[in-house]
Amino acid sequence: MIGAGVGGLTAAARLAALGHRVTVFEAAGTVGGKLGRYDRDGHVFDTGPSLLTLPQLFTDLDLDLVPLDPVVRHVFADGVTLDSSSSHPEFLARIAAALGPSAADDWDRLWRRAARIWDASWRSVLQRPVDTPLALAGLAWRLGDLAAIAPGLTLRGLGRRYLRDPRLRTLLDRYATYTGADPRRAPAALAAIPYAELNFGGWYVRGGLRAIADALLERCRSLGVHVELGAPVRAVTVTGGRATGVVLASGAAVACDAVVSNVDALTLYRDLLPTPGRLAGLAARSLAGFVLLLGVRGATPELAHHTVFFPRDYDAEFDAVFGGRPPADPTVFVTRADDPAVAPPGHESWFVLVNAPRHGRAPSAVDWERPGLADAYRDRVLDVLAARGLDVRSRLTFAETRTPAWLAAETLSPGGAIYGTAGGLLRPPNRGPVPGLFLVGGSTHPGGGLPMVTLSAAIVADRIGPA
Template sequence: MATVTVIGAGVGGLATAARLAAAGHRVTVFEQAAVAGGKLGRHERVTGAGTFRFDTGPSLFTLPQVATELFAHTGGPAPELDLVALDPLVRHRFPDGTTLDSCAGAGFADRIGDAFGAPAAQDWRRLWRRAARVWDTSWRHVLTAPVDSPLRLAGLAWRLGDLAAIAPGRTLRGLGRRHLRDPRLRMLLDRYATYTGADPRRAPAALLAIPYAELEFGGWYLRGGLGTLADALLARCAALGVTVHLGTPVESVLVEGSRAAGVVLAGGTAVRSDLVVANADALHVYRDLLPSPRRAAALAQRSLGGFVLLLGVRGTTPQLAHHTVFFPDDYDAEFDAIFGDPARPPADPTVFVTSAADPAARPDGHEAWFVLVNAPPQGAFDWRAPGVADGYADRVLAVLAARGVDVRDRLLFRDVLTPADLETATRCPGGAIYGTASHGLTGLLRPPNRGAVRDLFLVGGSVHPGGGLPLVMLSAKIVADRIGAA
């Protein structure tokens, strides 16, 4: 069995470590932060009223069977995970004041019919038949299999039905315009491009698999917060004998000849191993840990980032669901701002609010709001400039007030997190949530899991098969399987 060094104790790193340890490998994890979890972050604020707890990363748990398989494969179920099914999955508030609550399964089309009329529901059902084909093709050929080059996807050309489903050259926006007549449904579909940090006008149509995974199979909240997944993974790693060093940054990948031979820690200590797994943004790997200018240049187009308000709110807000999204009048203006040159924060952004009805998240008589706005990454825009973050926080609260939810006189506190803060916390360049933006046909080709040198592997949301908790855990399975087959 091999000795393995894992860089990063995010979900991808911990999941890979658990799988490899269960297979008999000796695994050591180095994490630069003081806590495990990576982008599955948590924030706690203690006040006179009590303690507020926030998830600062993913807010929806989908495809739980992926986690179930991971824990079963590494020693048994994870009783720490307490799943709470969400209905609605998301409450959508449109510019004209209409509301649409999404849910899993065929019932969503019925809700569309009730809210927008029978023709809109008919359009959605037609799109959904297409989405099922996209999902089936994506699951079989992309999400659960290694994709190291365009040749892998080119193989779909021999399966004409699969190729037609993926629709190379078509965008998610184009797919919506072709199938959906109601502009509100088009807006709803466009939002799923942001799940990969992309502009829907440039995102590949195959990203239709993302809403299908959520709206066909459902979504859950983990009681106690989604950060409990990181706790469960860390506990599983400990039970399997994985050594995890927190607060221990890795400065570079140690290379001997043409293979990865370990890592060099901050301060210069070399730690040798047979294999290295990097659970870090691919640009950070190829720009900083293993400088590869050509690979780094190909990753320069950063995905969008997130501007976050963490709010302690007095009282209750009945018009909110667990997740509520407030759309702007001009959705395109948001993407023009974020991906423009120069980039800038949207003046009238989409605002996404998460407010969990979980006593563990907030004191009685209060709400804990996680407010997310799509934003340009650090570097494209300077979030560290004096007054910028606080000024934009004021703007976001004013936008919410204009859309009918004014909580400015009910705030107990507000904490602000910008893309610059995510960059600092996770070493993710620019604080770009999803690494490289998924634009064009290459949007389906995330950086491969096999690294630039032998015995180096990459795992996590910035590499194949993509971002989001289930895909990151699938990434870990792909890496562990490749190592096991070597």
């Protein structure tokens, strides 16, 4: 196993439970991958995912789950606030109160369509391998499923078809960013994401979501999985056209019957295979993220656990991000857990995220290591928050930045892409280009986010089968 992210650890535990002897090689000094944790002066931050959905996929872990209401607080550019709820009737009531009864009726219509998309996706895509786009097209779709998913329709197009209020369209558009995609180009099938989030609820893990990685590591060890930290893999060994082991950076060669890779698919195809595969030129299309870790004095009752502040021109943000420019007026996503375990008394720990171009020197990227850029953009994000009614600058005890360059270096994610280099719906398959090689994690099918990488691990374990 290459990599001890959530996908890798989940796959390791599943394979060990099937009777396999499993060794995981992790380059970093800790497990979890992007599910990171940072401590400073009594403040604790999740530096990766901040929301758990589809909790039914994690019932075998000992987690202290806290339901969130609202799941997300949306603050629109005109000052209107809308709290989402995992109770559909309650959310409709909140929409009616904030945006009017006709907006609630529109969302109800969209919700019924999203439910059909979710059912079709869950049944036919999310739990099974999809090795090629042709394989996806060749699935035994029910006619009703095809009508619901509407191949060729974008998420933006779906919103325009159902939602008259531009604020609800903006709310729907944001879910494309959950896959690192642009809503103007992302498929309408991504409407399954808000349905899953709101139908099954959004959850916080008390003490921080990093507890998921700790619980997975404990489960792996109880099953006899051997985890080697500080052990980067330099190459995948291919003998007779089949993956037969790995070579560590130390030069040690390790033979095995199957190799499961939890590194980004682009890195695997380009750097670890003896002959770069056809996906070595995989475009890094996924957006990245610019993060502030803020120590804040006092309480901020106007914040929910998750609060998103939208700009006036959402399209301008996507034009900038995918055009290689930090957005001047970005959407700002603030996570502030009401949990005494993550902040000193009388203080709060804020994780602030904005969509950002990936790190690099290509025309669609930004050199985030350019001197002064991170600090200047930190100040810009704080100014944007202040302009939207949340001026925290005088209450800061510290403000640290995490740029896409930092994420690329810490997690080996090319360009610092949050959800893997291939943003959107179709991703590299779970079966590698040579027999005996398999892929798990957010850069492969069925996608990024904690539930999806867990499903990728289940797909791979099922494919490998019992020892």
